[in-house]
């Protein structure tokens with residue numbers, strides 16, 4: 001009983017950071033959904049009403065009768081989805097900057113029992129039909145792992161978007177070459193908000209077979225959904241999740257937040273807010289001397305090329321950020337980004353840039 005618990009020690013709220021959108025807490029809708037799902041008992045392992053409602057909410061949002069699964073995180077969602085699309089002797093085509101290549105510790109290869117990732121060097125992280133053609137034309141002999149899947153990230157790790165026409169062009173190549181198309185949508189909501197397009201138009205209606213839809217960076221505590229638009233490809237996927245340790249026993253706490261996120265529209269509001277904060281920040285940063293925007297700001301990521309003195313000064317002020325793509329400083333904006341804090345960061349960059357240009 002909560003009244004008998006000792007009071008929690010008061011902890012100061014840490015200052016808001018923009019190192020990643022997964023630095024954010026849980027949004028009110030997701031938090032409330034957990035509370036709503038909490039009372040009483042419910043069948044375990046996904047046989048509960050919340051999980052059914054969440055799957056139905058996805059089918060309504062995507063306007064199609066897709067198969068829906070829930071995993072704890074994006075690495076598992078991507079890896080297991082890719083593994084279900086190919087055999088161990090197949091290969092998966094991706095951008096060299098793709099999360100599956102650079103940030104999943106070999107999980108796609110591990111869960112597929114060795115399917116090789118074939119990477120295309122790209123300027124901005126976007127795959128193109130030409131790059132897919134080049135990688136498949138390169139080798140067609142028995143000694144090379146046979147291409148079977150293409151994976152694209154929407155928006156990309158650099159914050160770039162694939163337009164519906166670009167996805168259609170990629171899926172046409174996939175169809176010609178007998179490849180399945182997977183989409184890493186860790187920030188899929190940000191893409192929908194930025195493009196003003198429907199989830200259906202950006203996925204199955206454009207030829208995407210499987211989508212991993214990120215909940216964590218959208219405002220949930222934990223959880224990603226895997227949507228199979230081609231139901232045959234979902235065969236035995238539940239076993240794959242279980243074997244990989246991704247079947248939540250108290251599944252209602254993974255699924256209930258989705259119900260409220262999707263039904264209330266929070267998924268899209270959160271993403272639109274994050275995108276707007278990125279645009280605001282980019283607008284301020286772009287006007288500063290010695291500060292350069294590295295990629296067009298399309299969703300919720302801003303990459304800045306900064307003099308070393310400026311990155312040092314920002315870190316000394318306590319700001320956290322990654323520099324893992326081409327040395328650029330990456331700033332990501334989440335559902336909870338507060339414009340006053342966004343401006344505080346921009347003010348600090350302006351001050352550091354001015355100081356660094358003093359003779």
Ligand SMILES: *Cc1c(COP(=O)(O)O)cnc(C)c1O
Nearest residue numbers: 073074075076099153157184186
């Ligand atoms: C965050 C992210 C994921 C998921 O990462 P996890 O830490 O495993 O949840 C997947 N793809 C991209 C592009 C991401 O940014």
